Amino acid sequence: MYITPQDELHVEYQGIALTCPHCQTLTHLTATATPKFDDLSQRKPKQVGVVFRCDACGEPVFLKFAVKAYTPARIELAQNYLEIERARENFPLTYLPEEAEGLFREALNCYAAGCFNAFGAMSRRTAQSLFRELGEQGKLDLFDTLQEIRSLAELDDETFAALRAVLFGSDSDPWPNQPDLDPQRAGILLEIMRDLLYQTFVRKARLMQAMTFRRFVAPTQIAAN
Numbered sequence: 272m273y274i275t276p277q278d279e280l281h282v283e284y285q286g287i288a289l290t291c292p293h294c295q296t297l298t299h300l301t302a303t304a305t306p307k308f309d310d311l312s313q314r315k316p317k318q319v320g321v322v323f324r325c326d327a328c329g330e331p332v333f334l335k336f337a338v339k340a341y342t343p344a345r346i347e348l349a350q351n352y353l354e355i356e357r358a359r360e361n362f363p364l365t366y367l368p369e370e371a372e373g374l375f376r377e378a379l380n381c382y383a384a385g386c387f388n389a390f391g392a393m394s395r396r397t398a399q400s401l402f403r404e405l406g407e408q409g410k411l412d413l414f415d416t417l418q419e420i421r422s423l424a425e426l427d428d429e430t431f432a433a434l435r436a437v438l439f440g441s442d443s444d445p446w447p448n449q450p451d452l453d454p455q456r457a458g459i460l461l462e463i464m465r466d467l468l469y470q471t472f473v474r475k476a477r478l479m480q481a482m483t484f485r486r487f488v489a490p491t492q493i494a495a496n
């Protein structure tokens with residue numbers, strides 16, 4: 272990926288695709304404002320910001336790229352980029368107990384803002400709130416669900432140990448009582464939290480709703496003969 276002396280951004284064949292922070296669609300982006308080649312060549316910033324347009328909704332999406340090299344013919348940019356505004360993570364929060372709902376909502380905001388350790392800390396608080404709400408048996412059930420996710424998702428031992436420590440560790444454990452989370456582990460933790468909360472609350476609540484609905488709309492039995 273590079274910027275030409277004609278101020279044009281050249282992107283690889285497949286282009287850039289991401290989940291748009293405005294319309295939540297996985298979509299391609301079109302560059303609409305690329306900084307000027309001459310200006311960049313003169314100042315040589317370490318990062319370059321480009322404004323794109325979401326091909327689905329037309330709203331602006333701002334990305335930052337690290338510069339790999341300044342040459343007279345092109346300014347080469349790194350493949351990966353930093354999203355300034357990330358798509359919000361959706362989760363049916365209303366199915367959670369009230370306190371956990373508030374805590375996990377904030378956890379999702381931390382994740383969307385790219386504050387991954389804050390996300391880890393709020394996920395732990397969400398878990399602590401649930402342990403209190405569900406009691407000792409509930410905590411054991413949550414742990415079983417976590418084990419299940421581990422084997423389903425084929426998590427490696429190291430990742431699993433770190434994420435278990437985030438959710439089930441105690442604040443009175445020796446420092447650091449909570450392991451640091453890099454973006455990759457935070458992403459895995461997010462999927463674990465989703466699945467854990469879904470299995471524990473959403474699935475049951477939806478099933479109960481569906482059962483109640485069926486009881487009311489059960490078709491009249493047709494008598495044999």
Ligand SMILES: [Zn+2]
Nearest residue numbers: 291294325328
């Ligand atoms: Zn969009």
